[in-house]
Amino acid sequence: MRRTTLGALFFGWLYGVPFLLIVGLIRRYTLPTFATRAEAEHFATVTDRYLGTALGLNVAVPVLGLLVAVMLRDRYWRTHFLGALAGMLLFLAAYGIAATQSAAPLIGTVPPALEPVPEVTVCIPTSGGRTCPGG
Amino acid sequence: MREASYRTTALVGLGWLVTVVTAVIAGAVQSAGEQTCDDATSWCLTPGEAAVLGLALASPVLLAMILIVLVLAGPFARRLPSAPLAGTLTAVVAVPVAGALGGLVLVVAR
Numbered sequence: 001m002r003r004t005t006l007g008a009l010f011f012g013w014l015y016g017v018p019f020l021l022i023v024g025l026i027r028r029y030t031l032p033t034f035a036t037r038a039e040a041e042h043f044a045t046v047t048d049r050y051l052g053t054a055l056g057l058n059v060a061v062p063v064l065g066l067l068v069a070v071m072l073r074d075r076y077w078r079t080h081f082l083g084a085l086a087g088m089l090l091f092l093a094a095y096g097i098a099a100t101q102s103a104a105p106l107i108g109t110v111p112p113a114l115e116p117v118p119e120v121t122v123c124i125p126t127s128g129g130r131t132c133p134g135g
Numbered sequence: 136m137r138e139a140s141y142r143t144t145a146l147v148g149l150g151w152l153v154t155v156v157t158a159v160i161a162g163a164v165q166s167a168g169e170q171t172c173d174d175a176t177s178w179c180l181t182p183g184e185a186a187v188l189g190l191a192l193a194s195p196v197l198l199a200m201i202l203i204v205l206v207l208a209g210p211f212a213r214r215l216p217s218a219p220l221a222g223t224l225t226a227v228v229a230v231p232v233a234g235a236l237g238g239l240v241l242v243v244a245r
Contacts (some may be wrong), residue, residue, distance in 0.1 A: 014147075014219060015154040022155065026162025043166075083220060 006069055006077040013061035013084055017054050017091055024050030024106075025098050031111040040113040048107050051095075058091045139218040145208035147222020148229065152200055160186060199236065203229040 027047040034040040062084035069077040099106050123132035167182030180188065207225045215221040 010219070011150075014223070015150055019154050019158040019161075022158035023162040023165065026159065027166045030163075030166040032166050080217065080219060083217065087223075 002072055003074070003077070006065060006072075006074060006081075009061060009065045009068075010077065010080055010084060013057065013065070014087070017058045017061075020050050020054035020057070021091065021095065024054055028106055028109065029102065031109075034111060034113045036115045037110075037113040040111045044108075044110040051107055055092075055095065058088050062088050137216045139212040139215050139221045141209055141212045143218035144212040144221040144225060145205055147219050148204040148208050148225040149201065151223065151226035152197070152204065156197065160190070163189075196233065196237070200229055200233050203232050203236070207232070 024047055027043070027050065032043070034043065062081050065084065066078065066081035069081050095106075125132045164182060164186055167185070172179035172181055204225055207229055208222065211221040211225045211228075212218065215224070
């Protein structure tokens with residue numbers, strides 16, 4: 001029972017983290033153009049969630065699994081979660097390489113939208129500064 | 136040193152293939168947007184059609200990768216005590232092996 005739980009935790013980390021990382025990085029690198037800014041922001045939020053979850057699970061699962069395996073005195077899974085700590089560093093390194101290759105920050109970049117930036121239509125003259133046309 | 140089981144090692148290696156392929160498809164489909172071919176003047180592929188076409192073109196490579204993983208899992212399982220480690224290394228090594236085989240095929244077929 002506890003062996004299967006630890007195994008599920010381990011394989012969830014082993015396959016889940018790279019899955020989320022790959023999906024998140026593809027979403028971030030392709031930067032599709034959206035019709036409205038709201039859509040673009042929603043896309044960016046979901047992408048951030050993919051990458052953030054991947055990073056969070058990458059750190060949390062090996063540490064948690066190691067703690068549980070040590071508490072349960074499970075030698076097999078203790079060794080494997082120690083290995084997972086090394087794998088965690090590899091995943092972080094992969095993320096770091098992706099971050100240095102990317103022009104924009106991986107988390108917090110909003111893709112372009114076709115919707116124009118709202119124009120300021122009311123002109124307020126400032127003393128000593130700009131003057132308004134016709135006034 | 137204990138040997139890893141061949142079956143688990145091969146399964147872990149194949150699991151890597153499945154994970155990476157599904158992640159690439161999921162990422163590509165999600166970021167494809169909502170392009171339609173309704174107002175296309177010349178030939179046009181919707182993201183879904185492009186995904187199917189890409190998968191069809193990649194299928195020989197995937198088949199070769201599966202076979203390479205099944206073959207390499209044996210020696211890796213014999214030399215390493217842990218099946219997850221052996222399977223992961225099998226999948227990692229299968230990539231350059233598949234690349235080298237693909238290059239060889241291109242050179243021979245020329």
